[in-house]
Amino acid sequence: xxxxxxxxxxxxxxxxxxxxxxxxxxxxxxxxxxxxxxxxxxxxxxxxxxxxxxxxxxxxxxxxxxxxxxxxxxxxxxxxxxxxxxxxxxxxxxxxxxxxxxxxxxxxxxxxxxx
Amino acid sequence: xxxxxxxxxxxxxxxxxxxxxxxxxxxxxxxxxxxxxxxxxxxxxxxxxxxxxxxxxxxxxxxxxxxxxxxxxxxxxxxxxxxxxxxxxxxxxxxxxxxxxxxxxxxxxxx
Numbered sequence: 001x002x003x004x005x006x007x008x009x010x011x012x013x014x015x016x017x018x019x020x021x022x023x024x025x026x027x028x029x030x031x032x033x034x035x036x037x038x039x040x041x042x043x044x045x046x047x048x049x050x051x052x053x054x055x056x057x058x059x060x061x062x063x064x065x066x067x068x069x070x071x072x073x074x075x076x077x078x079x080x081x082x083x084x085x086x087x088x089x090x091x092x093x094x095x096x097x098x099x100x101x102x103x104x105x106x107x108x109x110x111x112x113x114x115x
Numbered sequence: 116x117x118x119x120x121x122x123x124x125x126x127x128x129x130x131x132x133x134x135x136x137x138x139x140x141x142x143x144x145x146x147x148x149x150x151x152x153x154x155x156x157x158x159x160x161x162x163x164x165x166x167x168x169x170x171x172x173x174x175x176x177x178x179x180x181x182x183x184x185x186x187x188x189x190x191x192x193x194x195x196x197x198x199x200x201x202x203x204x205x206x207x208x209x210x211x212x213x214x215x216x217x218x219x220x221x222x223x224x225x226x
Contacts, residue, residue, distance in 0.1 A: 004157075033213065042119075043158075043203070043216040058211055090157065097212070103149045103205075104214060106157040 002026050006091050006107035013081040013114045021076040021110050023091030031094045032074040033058075033104065034066060036087040043090065049074055050097065081114045088112070117142040117208035121217035129225050132194050136220045138204030139186040148187050149214065150178055151203040158203055161189070194224045 004025045013019055023032065034046040045058030049068040063085060065077045074093075078085060088111050092104040122137045140148065147165045151158035162171040164180035164187060171178050175194075180187045191198055201219040208215045 035216075040218055042218040043205075043214075045209075045211060045213050045215075048211065048213055056211065058213065059209065103151070103160040103163060106159075108156040 004091055004093055004105050004107035006089075006110050008110060009108070010111050011113070013078075013112065015081060015083060015114060017081050018077070018079050019081065019112075020078075021089055021091075021112075023074045023076070023093075023107055024072055025074075025091075025093040025105070026072065027093060027095075027105065028071070029093035029095050029105070030071075031097060032068065033092045033094075034064070034074065034076045035090045035092065036060065037090060037109075038087050046076065046089075081112075083114045086112060086114045117206070117215055119204055119206050119208075119215050119217040121202075121204050121220050123220060124218065125221040125223070127223045127225065128194055130195055132224075133190065133192045134194060134222060136189040136191075136202050136204075136222070137186060138189070138217055140204075140206045140208075141185065142206050142208035142215070144208075145182065145185075146207050148180055149205045150187070150189050151205065153201040153203055153219070154199075161202075191222075194222075196224050196226055198222060199224045 033048040035043040047066040052071040055066045091107040094104045119140045150161040162178045167182040175192045178189045203219045204217045205214040
């Protein structure tokens with residue numbers, strides 16, 4: 001049972017480049033989330049999705065776009081990367097909108113460096 | 116503004132010590148509080164607490180919630196080097212009603 005899989009695991013971008021982070025889950029979860037984790041800031045919600053074809057803004061959405069064309073996949077895009085987007089990105093999923101008895105399931109993260 | 120505050124930010128102990136990690140919160144319409152352990156990679160779920168005064172326990176880890184004083188503690192007894200990790204506290208809240216995380220407590224257990 002793979003759970004939540006993120007690709008790539010590491011990436012270095014130059015300022016202004018674009019890229020897409022892929023998150024895939026095989027648990028048939030309705031809800032998916034993208035968080036970023038920075039030192040001293042904890043995990044902050046970027047965007048989330050409540051089901052296939054839907055997306056919504058989280059706490060820090062600027063500079064990012066997302067798409068949920070298929071239920072199992074949630075893509076995070078950076079159109080023009082900036083050094084401030086250097087971070088570790090985590091994808092998560094949950095069965096329903098409120099954390100179930102076992103909370104969100106997280107992927108292993110993508111470490112992105114923008115130079 | 117809804118928020119979650121954890122203390123201490125970091126802690127160094129020796130194997131066999133007992134530690135207490137703190138999490139306080141301010142959210143409207145409180146539903147639950149969750150604890151996660153994060154080693155090198157993905158946060159992994161430890162506990163979800165919804166009721167005051169009822170201890171959740173898993174091996175050497177235990178947690179309790181005080182809804183009146185708006186805090187939770189996570190206790191680890193007889194610590195081992197494998198307990199070294201960042202411990203995260205989270206509460207559903209904010210405009211999105213999604214999980215809001217504290218900054219975490221970095222625990223280092225020395226042999």
